[in-house]
Amino acid sequence: MLNVKIRKQFRSDAAQPFVLDANVSFSPGFTVLFGPSGAGKSTLLDCIAGLQQPDSGEIRLGEKIFFDTAGNLSLPPQRRELAYVFQSLALFPHLSVEQNIRYGLEKFPGSEQTERANTVAKNFRIEKLLSCRPAELSGGEKQRVALARALATSPRVLLLDEPLTGLDSSLRRSILEDLHAWNGANRIPILYVTHNREEVDAIGERVVTLVNGRVQESGAPRAVLDAPRSVELAHAAGFENVLPAVVVEHRLADGVMRVSLDHAACEIEIPLGEAEPGSEVRVAIRAGDILIATEPPHFLSARNILPGTIVSLEKRGTMVAIQVKAGTLFQVHVTPGAVRALDLSPGLLVWLVIKTHSCHLVR
Amino acid sequence: MNAEALLLSLRLAATVSLFLLALALPLAYTISFFQWRGKFLVESVVALPLVLPPTVLGFYALVTMGPRGPLGKLWQSLFGHSLAFTFTGLVLASMLYSLPFAVQPLVASFESLDRRLLDASAVLGADRARTFLRIILPLAWPGVLTALVLSFAHTLGEFGVVLMVGGNLPGITRTVSIDIYDRVQSLDYAGAHQTALLLLLVSFVVLSIVYGVNRRVWSPWPAK
Numbered sequence: 001m002l003n004v005k006i007r008k009q010f011r012s013d014a015a016q017p018f019v020l021d022a023n024v025s026f027s028p029g030f031t032v033l034f035g036p037s038g039a040g041k042s043t044l045l046d047c048i049a050g051l052q053q054p055d056s057g058e059i060r061l062g063e064k065i066f067f068d069t070a071g072n073l074s075l076p077p078q079r080r081e082l083a084y085v086f087q088s089l090a091l092f093p094h095l096s097v098e099q100n101i102r103y104g105l106e107k108f109p110g111s112e113q114t115e116r117a118n119t120v121a122k123n124f125r126i127e128k129l130l131s132c133r134p135a136e137l138s139g140g141e142k143q144r145v146a147l148a149r150a151l152a153t154s155p156r157v158l159l160l161d162e163p164l165t166g167l168d169s170s171l172r173r174s175i176l177e178d179l180h181a182w183n184g185a186n187r188i189p190i191l192y193v194t195h196n197r198e199e200v201d202a203i204g205e206r207v208v209t210l211v212n213g214r215v216q217e218s219g220a221p222r223a224v225l226d227a228p229r230s231v232e233l234a235h236a237a238g239f240e241n242v243l244p245a246v247v248v249e250h251r252l253a254d255g256v257m258r259v260s261l262d263h264a265a266c267e268i269e270i271p272l273g274e275a276e277p278g279s280e281v282r283v284a285i286r287a288g289d290i291l292i293a294t295e296p297p298h299f300l301s302a303r304n305i306l307p308g309t310i311v312s313l314e315k316r317g318t319m320v321a322i323q324v325k326a327g328t329l330f331q332v333h334v335t336p337g338a339v340r341a342l343d344l345s346p347g348l349l350v351w352l353v354i355k356t357h358s359c360h361l362v363r
Numbered sequence: 364m365n366a367e368a369l370l371l372s373l374r375l376a377a378t379v380s381l382f383l384l385a386l387a388l389p390l391a392y393t394i395s396f397f398q399w400r401g402k403f404l405v406e407s408v409v410a411l412p413l414v415l416p417p418t419v420l421g422f423y424a425l426v427t428m429g430p431r432g433p434l435g436k437l438w439q440s441l442f443g444h445s446l447a448f449t450f451t452g453l454v455l456a457s458m459l460y461s462l463p464f465a466v467q468p469l470v471a472s473f474e475s476l477d478r479r480l481l482d483a484s485a486v487l488g489a490d491r492a493r494t495f496l497r498i499i500l501p502l503a504w505p506g507v508l509t510a511l512v513l514s515f516a517h518t519l520g521e522f523g524v525v526l527m528v529g530g531n532l533p534g535i536t537r538t539v540s541i542d543i544y545d546r547v548q549s550l551d552y553a554g555a556h557q558t559a560l561l562l563l564l565v566s567f568v569v570l571s572i573v574y575g576v577n578r579r580v581w582s583p584w585p586a587k
Contacts, residue, residue: 051482077485090483094501103497104487153487 002026002189006057020213028187035210036236050077082157083150091134098130104153120152158190240287240331266327268304273361284360287333291353304354368542380515383465391469421527424456456528464513472506516569
């Protein structure tokens with residue numbers, strides 16, 4: 001178990017200096033560290049690795065103390081026995097793949113260095129690349145080499161800072177499978193930083209969210225990211241609609257409350273949350289969770305049906321982003337097939353259908 | 364052409380650039396990788412020879428090394444002879460004079476290194492010395508070469524400092540530039556021209572090497 005309780009303040013010209021204030025524990029296995037960019041994720045990893053010094057606090061791996069202001073102790077990175085894969089990967093450009101891997105194996109005898117390098121090369125399927133220089137490798141190969149170099153040292157903690165950014169999803173999945181296989185045999189805390197929702201779902205045993213330098217929530221990915229409780233997190237988690245709203249009334253018996261959007265332009269029903277009637281809140285709704293109908297829908301369980309008109313349509317890859325003015329402006333994502341079938345076009349009168357539980361109250 | 368003067372200049376330039384590299388490497392390392400109070404003072408001192416007239420530098424070097432100067436006295440008590448007007452004295456003064464030409468290329472190449480490579484080295488268990496030898500030096504080698512070549516070329520062409528500290532002793536302190544000056548004074552323009560042209564060619568070749576390397580024309584490492 002890796003226990004981190006640190007505080008670090010950054011001097012800046014801004015009126016409010018950035019403060020990283022984290023109190024969090026990481027058990028063996030994958031923990032995704034999720035948050036918008038600038039939330040302090042990389043700084044947290046740097047502090048754990050010993051590359052940056054917190055102002056105060058304690059970092060401990062089981063009995064081994066990495067950092068402790070009370071005991072005036074800070075182990076240098078060399079003695080923390082951890083591995084860190086940076087976003088830039090930081091492969092040594094002048095060394096071959098094999099030399100890169102063996103760089104961290106100095107403490108082992110020569111024969112064991114060779115054995116470890118060969119084993120890890122096999123596990124990450126880079127045996128054929130051992131004599132290559134990093135510049136000769138593709139993006140995915142570089143990422144495999146960086147992981148292999150990190151894991152060859154048998155670290156007691158693995159820090160991964162967006163190591164798979166920029167890879168297509170099938171390549172990413174295959175590398176993640178190798179990493180999962182490795183983790184099955186060596187149960188250590190693995191901290192995986194990403195702001196990619198897809199990666200969270202692919203890895204997710206547990207997710208810890210960091211917003212503005214503070215740990216906001218931790219738990220299973222679905223519980224944390226599908227019902228974000230802050231505006232920053234809602235944006236980072238991919239909620240396209242984060243709408244200002246005012247609570248109108250509580251309906252305790254139904255477990256819901258009604259809120260009015262955009263200065264009472266329209267009203268919707270959302271799950272009951274901790275907000276008094278009359279208070280200002282925000283409601284987050286995924287664009288993909290909103291249905292569009294071209295006739296008034298009947299006999300539906302969904303409680304929110306809002307008439308509106310289409311403002312614009314924009315094709316983005318395999319989906320179409322539609323803006324609908326229904327009291328306030330909603331972002332709706334549908335498939336190109338749906339656009340054709342319903343003959344959707346700007347100016348068309350439509351009805352938006354939103355399930356109560358697709359609406360999330362955020363602070 | 365005075366072969367003795369040319370050989371002396373080459374010997375001086377080679378000695379100075381090697382000793383200077385040994386001095387400049389740790390200096391550039393501390394300037395590049397550590398933050399400390401008063402760093403700007405050291406940086407200013409290193410850069411001083413860029414703006415000072417060589418005669419000013421040579422004058423203070425002479426005063427320091429002379430029989431009544433602190434360094435001169437120390438040298439006298441250790442070795443029994445004065446430091447001024449010797450080859451060693453010339454080497455010391457020239458090192459001071461060429462210091463910025465050795466330190467600044469090193470600082471520039473150290474600072475252009477990706478810091479994450481050094482972080483990666485530390486996390487992989489390498490101490491500072493190993494990181495320096497295995498990562499920093501190999502990656503900063505164009506800077507090292509530039510420092511060597513620039514201090515070599517700069518020392519080869521110096522005049523004012525040599526004249527102040529070394530005087531004009533054939534075979535000991537009479538360098539190429541002083542030889543040229545002497546020949547012009549004695550109206551031997553043909554002899555001066557021969558030597559001057561040689562110096563011009565050597566300088567041009569040396570600078571071509573520096574710029575060639577820094578554009579990575581034949582760099583063995585792949586570009587970043």
